[in-house]
Amino acid sequence: MITFHTVPDAFSPAECSHLIEVARAAPAADAGLVRATTEHNLRRADLVWLDDLPDTDWVMERLIALVARANREVFDFDLTDFAESPQIARYGAEREGHFTWHSDIGEGRLAARRKLTLVTQLSDPGAYQGGTLEVWMNSNLATAPLEPGTAVLFPSFALHRVTPVTEGERFSFTVWAHGAPFR
Ligand SMILES: O=C(O)CCC(=O)C(=O)O
Numbered sequence: 001m002i003t004f005h006t007v008p009d010a011f012s013p014a015e016c017s018h019l020i021e022v023a024r025a026a027p028a029a030d031a032g033l034v035r036a037t038t039e040h041n042l043r044r045a046d047l048v049w050l051d052d053l054p055d056t057d058w059v060m061e062r063l064i065a066l067v068a069r070a071n072r073e074v075f076d077f078d079l080t081d082f083a084e085s086p087q088i089a090r091y092g093a094e095r096e097g098h099f100t101w102h103s104d105i106g107e108g109r110l111a112a113r114r115k116l117t118l119v120t121q122l123s124d125p126g127a128y129q130g131g132t133l134e135v136w137m138n139s140n141l142a143t144a145p146l147e148p149g150t151a152v153l154f155p156s157f158a159l160h161r162v163t164p165v166t167e168g169e170r171f172s173f174t175v176w177a178h179g180a181p182f183r
């Protein structure tokens with residue numbers, strides 16, 4: 001199985017900047033993990049949920065099309081729904097924003113049904129240092145491309161992390177597709 005599937009230009013640079021601005025304007029919640037625990041050594045990020053942002057129907061439509069196509073062409077998972085709001089995360093250097101090694105499949109009612117993860121880079125690579133998204137699969141460690149608007153998709157069970165941001169800030173956009181748990 002490939003480490004991740006890349007979709008260049010999933011969003012245009014203008015769309016990425018727009019999403020960052022809309023997220024900035026919204027009140028952020030501190031990033032909790034699955035089951036709403038807040039363990040800052042695991043993850044330090046500010047989160048905004050797409051469902052709370054105005055005029056973002058077009059984003060969900062885009063995501064549905066991207067996931068449907070990638071699933072048809074690459075993954076062939078049994079996906080049934082998008083049970084959780086997509087999330088815009090900001091990792092800032094002021095507290096070394098990061099997310100340590102984890103799998104997105106958790107024990108919560110919704111997290112247990114996550115099957116496919118899609119992460120889109122929103123920030124220009126010049127806006128930050130560190131903050132690389134790494135995915136580990138099949139003895140391969142792969143680093144997600146940095147271009148804003150590039151999406152990577154991987155099975156939600158794959159281990160991945162975001163290394164600490166040491167300068168500036170990085171915004172990313174994550175959505176999960178759900179279905180009956182793997183068996
Ligand atoms: O920000 C990223 O690149 C990854 C986010 C992530 O792993 C998550 O929200 O589960």
Ligand SMILES: [Fe+2]
Nearest residue numbers: 102103104160
């Ligand atoms: Fe994750």
